[in-house]
Amino acid sequence: MNTPAIAVITVTYSPGEHLDAFLDSLEQASTRPTLCVLADNGSTDGAPERAAAARENVHFVPTGGNIGYGAGMNAGAAWLKGQDFNIAPDFFIIANPDVVFDPGSIDELIECAQRWPEAAAVGPYIRQDDGSAYPSARALPNIRNGIGHAMLGTIWPSNPFTQAYRDGNRMDQERIAGWLSGSCLLLRWDAFERIGGFDERYFMYMEDVDLGDRLARAGYDNVFCPQAQITHAVGHAASKTPESMLPAHHESAYRYQADRHPHLWQLPLRVLLRVGLQLRAKLAVIRARRK
Incomplete structure (x- = not known):
């Protein structure tokens, strides 16, 4: 009997040269076969179509436009x-197309999930281009650490609010986290389907935070697995179009907090968050243009 393939889903939007490196790395990421779906959000560079035509285990699936x-x-x-x-009926992988998997990394994620039977999401150690660790296993943002991080993170990176939110001092420990970066995750099919997948109101950013929170609320764990490692070109897409990406990030941050503070008596808080995040987004765009 043929070994079931591990399904890998990536969302493409003119991924360029990154896509071939991503697909090449899949060949060594697991001893099991992999099957990759390119959910394409309207690429114009032809890279997803070429990759699907050239590789038997890669499938081009247009979504109908840039749906997020x-x-x-x-x-x-x-x-x-x-x-x-x-x-495989138990697990699948979601990943950005600018990720490169280390050899054996998907197998490490599967083994980790098997050690944590309550885990619905398992995330790897993410190396940035300069070799440093990306703080991919974080605490869930609340009003206190979220506002503190938003106000002080860029001017005082070591402030206690940012440190609490990033939870980045334990990147060598296999552990439960509040949420895991959606740039690469192993997910349990049944848990993903039980909570209805991603909340599609998030166009970009914070959808992984929301997913981790909803999985935890449904009784599952989000587990960080440092034995599994990948490299990710963090932020390369956002750096190209800060005028659209930065406001989208702040809009998603508002949606996340507004959903968790929905009551009438919390209206003043939601108004304050809306105004504050809109102002911060404008300032962030100005800073990005100056770079």
């Missing part, structure tokens, strides 16, 4: 479920 990251992942997952592929 979470909606793209949901579309890729739904397409997979409608096919007759021999894929």
Whole structure:
């Protein structure tokens, strides 16, 4: 009997040269076969189509336009479920197309998930281009650490609010985290489907935070697995179009907190958050233009 393939879903939007490196690295990331879905959000560079035409285990699935990251992942997952592929029934991988997997990294994620039977999401250690660790396993943002991080993170990176939020001093320990970076995750199919996948109201950013929170509220764990390692070109897409990406980030931050403070008596807090985040977004765009 053929070994079921590990399904890998990535959302593409003119990924350029990153995509081939991503797909090449999949060949050594697991001893099991992999099957990759390119949920394409309207690429214009032709890279996803070329990759699918050249590789037997890669499938190009247009989503109909730039529908956002979470909606793209949901579309890729739904397409997979409608096919007759021999894929592993327990786990699948979601990843950005600018990720490069270390050899054996997907196998490490699977082994970690098997050690943590309550884990619905397992995330790897993420190296940035300069070799440093990206703080990918963080505490869930609350009003206190969220506002403190937003106000002080860029001018005082070591402030206690940012340190509490990033939870970045334990990047060598296998542990439960509040949430894990959506740039690369192993997910349990049944848990993902139980909570309805990604919340598609998030166009970009914070959808992974929301996913981790909703998985935890449903009784699952988010587990950081440093034995599994990848490299990620963190922020390369956002740096190209800060005028759209930075406001989207702040809009998602507002949505996350507003959803968790929905009551009428919390209206003044939501107004304060809305005004404060809009102002911070404008300042962030100005800073980005000066660089």
